[in-house]
Amino acid sequence: MSDSNSLDFSSVQNALGGENFSAHASEIHGLLTGVIAAGFAYEDDSYLTFVSDFFNNGEGLGKTLKDLIKTMYSDIWQAVLDDNFSFQLLIPDDDESLIERGQALGHWVQGFNLGFGLQQKDNKKFSEDVKEIINDFANIANLSTDLEEDEDTENAYFELMEYVRISSLLCFAELGAKPSQRSPNKTLH
Template identity: 25%
Template sequence: MSDSSLNYERVERQMASADIESTGAEVHGILCGLICAGREDAQARWFAELFTEMQATDLLVRECANSLKVLHDETLAAVTGPGLGFTPFLPDEEVPIKQRAQAVADWCQGFLYGIGVAGLSADHDFSTETQDALSSLSEITRMDLDHLDGGEEDEESLTEIAEFIWVAAMLVHAEMVADETERS
């Protein structure tokens, strides 16, 4: 499901080695929340959430940070560049559906957290459409995974949800870019 040059499972192993307890999807969601909210210091803020200064000399942490920097650079280029934007960093389609669905929920949780870390409060003056999209992201974080059986209908639903989270993120980004343009 991801267009990144990075392998999802490898990044998760690196994160575990660096004592980051979040999933790759959640970590990417945080980054996307920061970028879409318009934080120019998104990478620095993201790294501050993930790493402590004491970890800076640890080889495994540096290896993880290097991979996450690649993820940041690819995501930033995709969000701010021409084209349709980024693809959420999620496990490959060979992974069981419950794990992929959990990753989608984790991504949404991370995105909402990233928006909060970026300094956008719950009472930010988003359009009704964007407020509804953010509310839907919140609902996705509570998705019931126990009833997924991996059938074609579940696969289609998960694909639609993954596409929706992209749309929701790009709505936030478009509004924040419009807000910045108006303030300039």
């Protein structure tokens, strides 16, 4: 997985299960995105400690897992800084069941809220838009995963997923730290 564009949900989820590490790929991606959107500095690598603490009981991460997390982190930075809004949530593909995708969206939002909360403790400096997003994300994280496999639910899911994606970018635009001269545009291999 040295090509940063090769990070898809299935490959990340499979890699996460390989080191006695039980975590959902969407939740880790959400946590990293939340930390970044809340102002975490690109150069700071303590996000690895967050992942270790919350998903591996504080145990160190193996090299393969650490490299995967670093690649995810770098990919998120590249995507949130992209003027073409290329940022995407790491969730199962459309060919998976709506129930599985809905659960993954819930995991992603839970991770985002956790990461955001770790980084941003002073909600007095949030705009009303960011406050509303954080409240909405809390509600989305608690949505029922008892979903009907029909066209209306599918459309609602896509609208919700797009709202989460754009809202994450809005949080980054308002609170995110801009990288220094060491640009995250360098792909980590």
